[in-house]
Amino acid sequence: MSEPFDAVDVIRTKRDGGAVPEEKLRWLVDAYTRGYVADAQMAAFAMAVLLNGMGREEIRVLTDAMIASGERMDFSGIGKRTTDKHSTGGVGDKITLPLAPLVAAYGVAVPQLSGRGLGHTGGTLDKLESIPGWRAALTNDEMMSQLAGPAGAVICAAGTGLAPADKKLYALRDVTGTVEAIPLIASSIMSKKIAEGTESLVLDVKFGSGAFMKDESRARELAETMVRLGTDSGVTTTALLTDMSTPLGLAVGNANEVRESVDVLAGGGPVDVVELTVALATEMLRMAGVDDADPADALADGRAMDSWRRMIEAQGGDADAPLPAPNETEVIRADRDGVITRIDAFGVGIAAWRLGAGRARAEDSVDHAAGIDLAVKPGDAVKRGDIIMTLGASEAGRFDRAADALVGAWEIGDTAPGPAPIVRDRITA
Incomplete structure (x- = not known):
């Protein structure tokens, strides 16, 4: 049959x-x-989009066509409101781990289909696979059962049936210099999230050195585009524009980020991780109709931790098992007295990747024990010889290249930097 x-x-x-x-x-x-x-023709089209952009209606149609290429999930039968979060990724961004069980502690279902890391940004599934026995691959029936049951939240790999057109186009963009096209980024993310079937969605759109989008204005454009796409498709959508100039929290890696997430769920953890987790949880709960909740309460009273344990155990994980630890460590120390003025997220992310915490190609494996533990954050006072960060790896031979990535990635000055809030704006339709 001829093509039309x-x-x-x-x-x-x-x-x-x-x-x-x-x-x-x-x-x-x-x-x-x-x-x-052919790939060559679609590559030409993607480059034309990169150079000339797309209108709102074009982006909506493109996204809907990618959704139509595969299956759509339907959570209407689980008996709960559903809400989800998507982050554009960054260094130390483990927020999904405490966030999903925290929101589920309020009786709202959280179907979090996540991915693996590539390059300097870590993947949620890689982090959780640090937990002995935990499995990322679930059938649709297993996912539905877990959401409807006591766990109420699931973090798992997306099936191949969701937006297969996007998977094919994404791989093409990656090798043709068209990854940065905002219409293609937005349609890629939102086609999967809309096909996933959640009722509401909060987007964590990051900017800064450790983010995919370095420039705040471009990150804002992406956030606005995705919020419009969700709204036009019947998914209640908002976005928080957040700063990723400095690593989130103190842990960058896999197992160490799980440890930090558990600290947050236990009512502790770094201030910035808690702040962003609570901000996103508040947004998700509000969109799911839970207006009077203060998610910080569920972190303090143990409900979020109980929810975490149910979620991990439902996917075969042992929440009490020891997490992997590196065979070798090396510390980087302050070379003068002063105040930490900057810790660059990109440099730290590249260093953690070189230690083995990330992958260069999709088929590579990761070292769950490798990573970086920061001892300080911008604004902290230090003395000469104080530990700035600890590098961990399975073999000492990785330290030199990791240290090279950290040259110029942190600075000590005489005056503390001014306050820099993580959440810079809230974007609605």
Whole structure:
């Protein structure tokens, strides 16, 4: 059977700055998923989008076409309101770990489909796989049962059935220099989240050196685009614009980030991690109709920790088992008295990656014990010889390259930096 449209015609339209009609855009996504439209043609289209952008309606149609390429999940039968969170990723961003059980402690279901890390940003599933016995792969029935049951929250790998067009297009963007196109980023993230079937969604859109989006104005544009996409698709969506110039918390890695998350769930943990966890939980609960909750209460009284244990154990994990620890450690010390003025998230993230905490290719494995534990944050006073951070790895041979990434990544001055709030803005439709 002959195809109704021609890919070259669609490419030319976008190349020349025009808007692609809905039926042609839907056909392009479907034909590419079927293999009729070649990678080279879709790469040309992606580059045209990068250079010329897309209008709101085009982005909505593109996203909907990617959703239509696969299955849509339906949580209406679990008997609870559903809400989810998506972060654009950063260094030390373990927020999903305490956040999902914290929200579930209020009777709201949290279906958190997560991914693995690549490069300097860690993956939620990699962190949780530090826990002995815990498994990321669940069937849809297992997911539904866990959400409906006492656990109420699930963090697991997304199935291959959700937005397969996005998976194919994402891989192409990665090798053609078109990852940064905001319409393609937004449609990629939101096609999966909308297909996931949650009623409401909070986006944690990060900017700064350790974020995917370095520039705050571009991060804001991405957040606004995604909020509109969610709203246009019937998913109540808001976004928090958050600073990722400094690593979140004190732990950067996998097992050490789990330890820090458990500290937060026990009512302690670093102030910045607690602040962002509570801010996102408040937003999620409000959208799920729980208006009078203070999530900090559930961290303090043990409900969030109980919820964490139920969630981990439901996926085969042993919440009491010892977590992996590095075979080798090396410390970096202050070279003068003063005040920490800066710790660069990107440099710390690259160093943790070189220690083995991350992967260079999707097929690589990670060392769950490797990572970095910060002893200080910007604003802390130090004396010469004080520990700034501790590097951990399975083999000492990794320390030199990790240390190279940290050259210039932290600074000591005479005056403490001014306060820098993590949450910079709340974006609604």
